[in-house]
Amino acid sequence: MKYAQFKEHEIRRTCTKQFDTPQKYRPYLQKDFQGRCCYCNMPEDLVTVPYHVEHFIPEKAFKGIRDELKTDYNNLMWSCPKCNLSKGEKYQGNIHDDSKIANEYFYNPVEMDYNRIFYRNELGGIDSDDQKGREMIKLLKLYRPVHNLAWLLERMERLCAQLEERQKTEKNLGKRQLLESAAGKVARECVKKEKLFRAVYRGKRIFKNSIF
Numbered sequence: 001m002k003y004a005q006f007k008e009h010e011i012r013r014t015c016t017k018q019f020d021t022p023q024k025y026r027p028y029l030q031k032d033f034q035g036r037c038c039y040c041n042m043p044e045d046l047v048t049v050p051y052h053v054e055h056f057i058p059e060k061a062f063k064g065i066r067d068e069l070k071t072d073y074n075n076l077m078w079s080c081p082k083c084n085l086s087k088g089e090k091y092q093g094n095i096h097d098d099s100k101i102a103n104e105y106f107y108n109p110v111e112m113d114y115n116r117i118f119y120r121n122e123l124g125g126i127d128s129d130d131q132k133g134r135e136m137i138k139l140l141k142l143y144r145p146v147h148n149l150a151w152l153l154e155r156m157e158r159l160c161a162q163l164e165e166r167q168k169t170e171k172n173l174g175k176r177q178l179l180e181s182a183a184g185k186v187a188r189e190c191v192k193k194e195k196l197f198r199a200v201y202r203g204k205r206i207f208k209n210s211i212f
């Protein structure tokens with residue numbers, strides 16, 4: 001069941017430069033993709049490991065046929081390491097059709113608004129009512145609890161910021177103290193959840209009592 005929309009930003013390609021290696025596009029990708037993984041939407045400041053320059057049509061598919069795709073900005077995506085590794089060399093389509101950059105296994109995250117395909121369910125997990133969307137969830141392993149946790153953390157951080165804002169403008173002392181106390185509690189919970197998130201993302205064994 002849909003609980004919230006999948007993401008709240010748009011991806012727009014603005015780089016018009018041509019570089020000879022994919023890595024030189026890193027700052028442009030980071031900016032155009034707003035520092036978020038184009039597949040799972042996780043923000044890189046939360047993940048705290050460098051994001052990857054990902055080829056939408058993978059190198060194995062285009063090598064020797066459309067070598068220009070290695071440094072074609074339209075074939076480059078900003079991806080978290082987990083999604084990049086899960087996507088790997090998966091490709092389906094007609095590589096000889098050079099009129100478009102397509103990979104039939106996946107919706108192109110720049111051309112397709114993922115809010116039309118994916119949504120957040122009541123547990124914060126990534127879900128879809130679309131058949132290809134569901135396949136993508138399997139292929140990219142978007143069902144992992146780390147995605148629920150990232151979504152929850154972002155909401156908690158937002159709540160904390162809202163409480164702090166309210167506190168600044170609240171004139172009633174009693175209410176101000178309550179807001180301060182609530183913001184403090186949420187902030188401490190955020191720190192704990194962030195630690196848990198990083199451990200889960202890096203695949204570490206989690207503490208005995210954790211459900212993750």
Ligand SMILES: [Zn+2]
Pocket residue numbers: 037038039040041042079080081082083084
């Ligand atoms: Zn990702």
